[in-house]
Amino acid sequence: MPYREKIAWLTLGSMIVAYSLYFGLILAGHPAGREMFPMLWLFGSIAATQALVVIAGHIVLATTTPRAERRRRDERDRAIGRRGAAAAYYVMMAGMILVGVVMPFTDTGVKIANAALFAIVLAETVSLTVVLLSYRRGWHG
Amino acid sequence: MARPPFTNDIRTLRFLAGEMTQGDLGDRVGVTRQTIAAIEQGKYSPSLEVAFRIAHVFGKPLEAVFQWSEARD
Numbered sequence: 001m002p003y004r005e006k007i008a009w010l011t012l013g014s015m016i017v018a019y020s021l022y023f024g025l026i027l028a029g030h031p032a033g034r035e036m037f038p039m040l041w042l043f044g045s046i047a048a049t050q051a052l053v054v055i056a057g058h059i060v061l062a063t064t065t066p067r068a069e070r071r072r073r074d075e076r077d078r079a080i081g082r083r084g085a086a087a088a089y090y091v092m093m094a095g096m097i098l099v100g101v102v103m104p105f106t107d108t109g110v111k112i113a114n115a116a117l118f119a120i121v122l123a124e125t126v127s128l129t130v131v132l133l134s135y136r137r138g139w140h141g
Numbered sequence: 142m143a144r145p146p147f148t149n150d151i152r153t154l155r156f157l158a159g160e161m162t163q164g165d166l167g168d169r170v171g172v173t174r175q176t177i178a179a180i181e182q183g184k185y186s187p188s189l190e191v192a193f194r195i196a197h198v199f200g201k202p203l204e205a206v207f208q209w210s211e212a213r214d
């Protein structure tokens with residue numbers, strides 16, 4: 001499996017675990033769904049933990065993958081990255097319209113912030129999924 | 142995903158070039174070994190520049206490396 005694909009799996013896996021926990025707790029009635037400081041604490045601690053896991057994973061992958069496999073991104077890696085970003089753009093745009101145009105008329109600040117975070121996480125998930133599918137199934141940009 | 146409407150003879154040309162490895166070809170062309178493998182398998186259509194660079198490494202014209210395949214059009 002290419003080094004870049006391993007990195008994408010690591011990021012996607014850690015993100016799904018971390019934010020499933022965050023949004024799961026909110027749906028279960030955690031105060032982070034209603035109040036600002038519990039939200040900042042919960043989100044901050046989960047985001048920081050996920051970042052540490054990703055950094056540790058990068059270090060492990062960098063030390064266990066031969067240098068020749070870790071060379072700079074080439075045109076295929078960049079094309080696949082652009083494809084993922086293009087797919088994520090539409091998800092992010094829909095999410096931001098909902099958060100910035102619709103929700104201010106119906107919801108409170110914390111709920112809007114959580115909806116924005118969900119849109120960002122969903123867009124990143126779509127991006128990484130498209131990247132992984134492109135590495136697996138091929139890409140003829 | 143559908144295959145591109147062309148095939149390539151990179152594997153054969155590598156063999157004829159003294160079993161050049163995918164990594165060696167990638168180094169000379171400026172892409173990763175995985176990208177050479179993806180091109181050989183028809184999983185990635187290279188840019189025109191990389192296609193010309195591959196042909197240049199083997200000292201062949203472009204059409205000796207990549208062939209249009211009407212069946213896949």
